[in-house]
Amino acid sequence: MSNSSFAIAASPDAVTHPPAPFEYFVDRFFRALAWAAAGLIIVLVAYILWKIGRQAMPAIQKYHFNFLISSQYNVQELKFGILPGIWGTLYSSLLALLIGGFFGLTVAIFLTQNFLPPRLAFVFRLIIDMLAAIPSVVFGLWGIFVVIPVIRPAANWLNEYFGFIPFFSTSLSGPGLLPAAIVLAIMVLPTVAAISQDALNSVPYRTKEAAYGMGATHWEVILKVMIPTAAGGIFSAMVLGFGRALGETMALAMLIGNANQVSLSLFAPAETLAALLASHFPEAGPAEVEVLMYAALVLLAITLVVNVAGIGLLTITQRQISGKA
Amino acid sequence: MTDTTAPNLSSDADEAPVLTHSWADRRALRNGMFTIGAWLVALIAAVPLVSVLYMLIVQGGSRLSTDLFTELPPAGFEMGGGFGNAIVGTVLMVVIATVIAVPIGVMAAAYLAELGPDSQLGRVSRFLAKVLTGFPSILAGVFVYAVLVLAMGTYSAIAGGVALSILMLPTVVLTRTQMIWKVVFPTALPGILTGVMLGVARVAGESAPLLFTALFSNYWISNLREPTASLSILIYNFSSMPFDNQIELAWAASLVLVLIVLVFNILSRLFGRAKY
Numbered sequence A: 001m002s003n004s005s006f007a008i009a010a011s012p013d014a015v016t017h018p019p020a021p022f023e024y025f026v027d028r029f030f031r032a033l034a035w036a037a038a039g040l041i042i043v044l045v046a047y048i049l050w051k052i053g054r055q056a057m058p059a060i061q062k063y064h065f066n067f068l069i070s071s072q073y074n075v076q077e078l079k080f081g082i083l084p085g086i087w088g089t090l091y092s093s094l095l096a097l098l099i100g101g102f103f104g105l106t107v108a109i110f111l112t113q114n115f116l117p118p119r120l121a122f123v124f125r126l127i128i129d130m131l132a133a134i135p136s137v138v139f140g141l142w143g144i145f146v147v148i149p150v151i152r153p154a155a156n157w158l159n160e161y162f163g164f165i166p167f168f169s170t171s172l173s174g175p176g177l178l179p180a181a182i183v184l185a186i187m188v189l190p191t192v193a194a195i196s197q198d199a200l201n202s203v204p205y206r207t208k209e210a211a212y213g214m215g216a217t218h219w220e221v222i223l224k225v226m227i228p229t230a231a232g233g234i235f236s237a238m239v240l241g242f243g244r245a246l247g248e249t250m251a252l253a254m255l256i257g258n259a260n261q262v263s264l265s266l267f268a269p270a271e272t273l274a275a276l277l278a279s280h281f282p283e284a285g286p287a288e289v290e291v292l293m294y295a296a297l298v299l300l301a302i303t304l305v306v307n308v309a310g311i312g313l314l315t316i317t318q319r320q321i322s323g324k325a
Numbered sequence B: 001m002t003d004t005t006a007p008n009l010s011s012d013a014d015e016a017p018v019l020t021h022s023w024a025d026r027r028a029l030r031n032g033m034f035t036i037g038a039w040l041v042a043l044i045a046a047v048p049l050v051s052v053l054y055m056l057i058v059q060g061g062s063r064l065s066t067d068l069f070t071e072l073p074p075a076g077f078e079m080g081g082g083f084g085n086a087i088v089g090t091v092l093m094v095v096i097a098t099v100i101a102v103p104i105g106v107m108a109a110a111y112l113a114e115l116g117p118d119s120q121l122g123r124v125s126r127f128l129a130k131v132l133t134g135f136p137s138i139l140a141g142v143f144v145y146a147v148l149v150l151a152m153g154t155y156s157a158i159a160g161g162v163a164l165s166i167l168m169l170p171t172v173v174l175t176r177t178q179m180i181w182k183v184v185f186p187t188a189l190p191g192i193l194t195g196v197m198l199g200v201a202r203v204a205g206e207s208a209p210l211l212f213t214a215l216f217s218n219y220w221i222s223n224l225r226e227p228t229a230s231l232s233i234l235i236y237n238f239s240s241m242p243f244d245n246q247i248e249l250a251w252a253a254s255l256v257l258v259l260i261v262l263v264f265n266i267l268s269r270l271f272g273r274a275k276y
Helices: A003-009 A021-063 A083-112 A118-133 A136-162 A177-201 A205-213 A218-229 A231-247 A250-255 A273-283 A286-324 B026-061 B084-115 B120-133 B137-152 B157-174 B185-204 B231-239 B244-275
Strands: none
Touching: A021 A286, A021 B084, A021 B120, A021 B137, A021 B157, A083 A118, A083 A177, A083 A218, A083 A231, A083 A273, A083 A286, A083 B026, A118 A177, A118 B026, A118 B244, A136 A177, A136 A250, A136 B026, A136 B231, A136 B244, A177 A231, A177 A250, A205 A218, A218 A231, A218 B026, A231 A286, A231 B137, A250 A273, A250 B231, A273 A286, A273 B137, A286 B120, A286 B137, B026 B244, B084 B120, B084 B157, B084 B185, B084 B231, B084 B244, B120 B157, B137 B157, B157 B185, B185 B244, B231 B244
């Protein structure tokens, strides 16, 4: 079709008129721009992987896989291993998920299952959202001056009387795994709570009413109907919360004590990959930067696997629920 | 509230069978105990925020004065001082991040929402944007270090801003934006602003990506190609110092930082509500 036939039909100052060549051009231009921007996200992720991978290459060739299972980290002797970092990352994140996951899920139930009048629930939701907004360094500062002094007496009491249990085998002298994990749990809580709330809200209302109709109590409905139905979403909330904990940096760098050791004790100082990067990178020489790039690549790989799994699970369960409903 | 299964039939109670549980009934008891447990857990979950805000107001508030915004960070045993340069640095790097992330983010959001929501490109890039939200912020720092800091040969505000923009991008892209070009662009604007405000709130408090991209500086910034101070790094540095003055300043800086973040968070809610 040609523009000229439209041009005859429409007067020049009408509200409706066929697109002028310039407008065609603008439309094409914006379409191309939007396409490029969407493509840029893919390019960015690929470029990040490639760039960090390439920077890590010299260290990979030098230290091979031994790097992952050695506990030595000695800049003078050029002997490097990040087993304590990997161990500490997984240990602290698991602990945080255990605490934060329990609290997060309970809060999600509390906010979605008619425990509070809607207005109060709104306020409480705001409080949990604010928790997510507090910067990591501020949590770190709070951890140093509030959490550590508060838990220290209890930790040292446990160590004194139950020191034979491996988890309590050292005393808490300051920074350590437990304070770090507690603060990490607080940071994981909003993530778990938010995604679990979505999952619980997406359970069809009829399912819930049917359970009440059969005479189930409030908690029987929650434990036997709501949670099993929303299990997929809740599980992905846990996985994504775990992913968030793995990459968390500043609060951990401030609270975990940065000690290069593998220990079961909750009160011993430890190390995480992200904290290792934060504390060593700014002062690292070229030889150590290579090593830290290798450590960054390991962290990237771990978080990528966990996040992709979490997002994939979430997408699948959301599709299933919307398909059923 | 606790016993939703008990229909209240008091009006014609003589005729109707008793449908209420006795509170001592095993099931009712369990129900009540779980409810008390849930209340306890929810209240405990609110404690950290209350405690953090209390410390910020008491510890940080006591140090609040105009000096904080005009003075430079003190060294060692010096008394007084402030963090004016860190505020300038934070604002500057957030602005740089916004200028980079918002146009790209809005365009990508337009593609994901309108032009090709179900296309191959749309699906892959939406998935990767979600993956990027869980991307550890310190790795953004590592990446920008490898790309920019090594190339420029110096830590700089530009590198810090770029690192923040990587973290801002997915927030802008994924916040529900309705983009139907200029026809209903005004209706899409609140959605876009929500994303931008949330993005700003997210990156303003970030410190990990700035550690080895912007580094820190004790002086006022004179150009974008030099190490730059930020509030978050100041808090990190001062938190481990043995001097009371620095610790107090770290609390005051935390208060200012939290206020900035919360203001942008509230703004995002206001824009979000205006839309629906």
